Amino acid sequence: MELWPTLQLGWLNGWILLAVFYGVFALLLWIFPRDVVARLYDRSGWSPQERRLVAMRLPFALITFALLILTPLKVGTPLFALGIALFALGLLGFVVAMVNFRDTPPDQPAALGLYRHSRNPQVVSLIVASLGMCLAIGSWAAFLTQVSTMAFGHARILAEEGTCLRQYGESYRAYMRRVPRYFLFI
Numbered sequence: 001m002e003l004w005p006t007l008q009l010g011w012l013n014g015w016i017l018l019a020v021f022y023g024v025f026a027l028l029l030w031i032f033p034r035d036v037v038a039r040l041y042d043r044s045g046w047s048p049q050e051r052r053l054v055a056m057r058l059p060f061a062l063i064t065f066a067l068l069i070l071t072p073l074k075v076g077t078p079l080f081a082l083g084i085a086l087f088a089l090g091l092l093g094f095v096v097a098m099v100n101f102r103d104t105p106p107d108q109p110a111a112l113g114l115y116r117h118s119r120n121p122q123v124v125s126l127i128v129a130s131l132g133m134c135l136a137i138g139s140w141a142a143f144l145t146q147v148s149t150m151a152f153g154h155a156r157i158l159a160e161e162g163t164c165l166r167q168y169g170e171s172y173r174a175y176m177r178r179v180p181r182y183f184l185f186i
Contacts, residue, residue, distance in 0.1 A: 001079065005139040007070040014068035014137040017087055021129055024091060028098050036102045045163035054159060057152030060145045067142040074138040083136030090129025097121035109168045109175055118183045119176065120157055157181065
């Protein structure tokens with residue numbers, strides 16, 4: 001891994017992985033019912049402070065995206081192979097978590113499939129896929145900006161959990177006691 005990669009436009013850059021991930025995501029949003037998509041993006045219960053904290057992750061995410069777009073993949077290296085494996089695992093987990101969310105009745109908290117093991121499997125899967133992309137380009141700078149994005153993304157998780165507590169009440173509180181926030185941590 002190098003601290004700062006050589007930036008260049010190219011056909012074999014990290015943008016390919018971004019395009020695959022967000023292409024799959026767009027396809028899911030397109031085929032899911034509109035009410036499910038609306039639930040995914042409902043921020044009506046967030047406070048102004050929560051919105052500001054969540055917005056603080058955007059500069060780091062944009063830097064990570066720019067680095068991924070402009071950095072060649074390290075094809076043929078063990079780091080690339082590890083990165084692609086993590087990316088594939090994260091993408092698969094993301095699709096499964098999205099389908100689990102879709103299959104949850106709107107009047108209940110998501111608790112099916114991967115949601116039995118993590119309250120935020122979409123986010124965990126996105127993190128795994130993103131870190132895989134950063135490894136595939138072999139950039140510490142991308143990796144560190146992605147870690148910063150994740151740290152500020154924790155505010156989003158807290159805001160979403162607050163909304164779920166207000167919406168689902170005691171059933172969500174009981175779910176929080178049973179299931180860790182991120183697969184390994186409560």
